[in-house]
Amino acid sequence: MHKLLIIGAGQLGSRHLQGALLSTGRLNITVVDPSLEALSIAEDRSRQIEWGNKDSQICYKTVLPELQYFDVCIIATAANVRADVTKTLLVTQKNLVNHIIFEKVLFQRIDDYSTIQSLLKDLKIKSWVNCPRRIFPTYQELRSFLDLNMPIHMTVTGNSWGMACNSIHFIDLFTFLIGNTALQVGCIELDAGLIESKRAGNYEITGSIELTAGNHSLKIVCGQELDCCLEVKVENGNSIHLINEIDKSWLCNKGSDSERRAYTPLLQSQLTGSVVADLITSDQCQLTPLTESCAIHIPFINVVLDHISKQLGIQLDACLIT
CATH class of the missing domain: 3.40.50.720 (NAD(P)-binding Rossmann-like Domain)
Structure with missing residues (x-):
């Protein structure tokens, strides 16, 4: 046993x-x-x-x-x-x-x-x-379609999806799709003000963060509207994949051809x-090995730690997200 x-x-x-x-x-x-x-x-x-x-x-x-x-x-x-x-x-x-x-x-x-x-x-x-997400059938299949010889541009957009606590899922997915964890922080445009998290003493954020790895890029956006929506867009050459995680749909566009598939998430x-x-x-x-996950956590945690510190007017030693 x-x-x-x-x-x-x-x-x-x-x-x-x-x-x-x-x-x-x-x-x-x-x-x-x-x-x-x-x-x-x-x-x-x-x-x-x-x-x-x-x-x-x-x-x-x-x-x-x-x-x-x-x-x-x-x-x-x-x-x-x-x-x-x-x-x-x-x-x-x-x-x-x-x-x-x-x-x-x-x-x-x-x-x-x-x-x-x-x-x-x-x-x-x-x-x-x-x-x-790297285990989900949809994202494993999507990965098999991608040509890493061409840039991959991934965009995550939506409202009320928990940017602070859930961005790491999409950063991890991005590194899984491109096979590279050497991230560089790009443009950061986070909104003023903080949202109190459901967990006392923690916060949520809105705005946008951009990350790059080689010639591949990731942009994460969360708006301030209250209606929950979440879409993942992956552009690669003449292919565009649109995955709506709320509606559970996957639209594959390749040139003039278009195909609808189901997005298949898995519960814990x-x-x-x-x-x-x-x-x-x-x-x-x-799942992601710890060393790889630490490499992608650290730049994100540093960005959010700096933002929350500025919004609270104190220099925190802990990033208050969970």
Whole structure:
């Protein structure tokens, strides 16, 4: 029986639990959250699905385990405590872990990126970041259509889609499509003022950010209107792909030819089981390796940290997004 640890039983953590339980492999799952209410919700959600293996087991705890081994650990806490939780799990509590899957955004403090990378390298722990659009069938198929010998220009536009907390998903998707994580920050035009996030003490932003990698470019735009919309446009030579993530549509234009396809997103509960199974059986998965994700997180976090600091009139040491 393989051992899985899920730290954080909130919205994402409970969906990770559901996804893990769909796995046909026999799992011994430990779910940790200081909130009894969160653990209760996770337990309820575990009963809402048909388990892939009826012999899997779950235990719920309010404190981190000590001196135990886990094949896979999913750290689905809020970003502000994720680095400290990682250090407590591995250093203070002296647990042994083979693989870690981190939620995003990874960390709020820039220093934590190098600190956690060094710790995991020393402990020989393979780690990944949960930016799963690169696993979605639509985006994998789109990637197969692209010609990397020609520039790829990707634009993400919409309103009310959570630019601060969700941009990293599209930055990750961009680097997946072009096969390059060496990003340069281009034009930044963020709107004055901040939006209070659903998570207390955190903020959302609007405006635009441009990034480049070689001759490829990414522009991310979020307007201030309240109607939620989100479209991904990918231009490559004479091909233009328009993916509407709200309407779940994909329009492929190549020259004068046009074809409509379905955009097929996957829920977290549809993803975790196969990712955990891949890590257990092959020591690999399709998620973004931690080192690559750190490389694309850092320029984005620096931009947003500087913006939030200016808007609040203080120099923050932590980027208050999650």
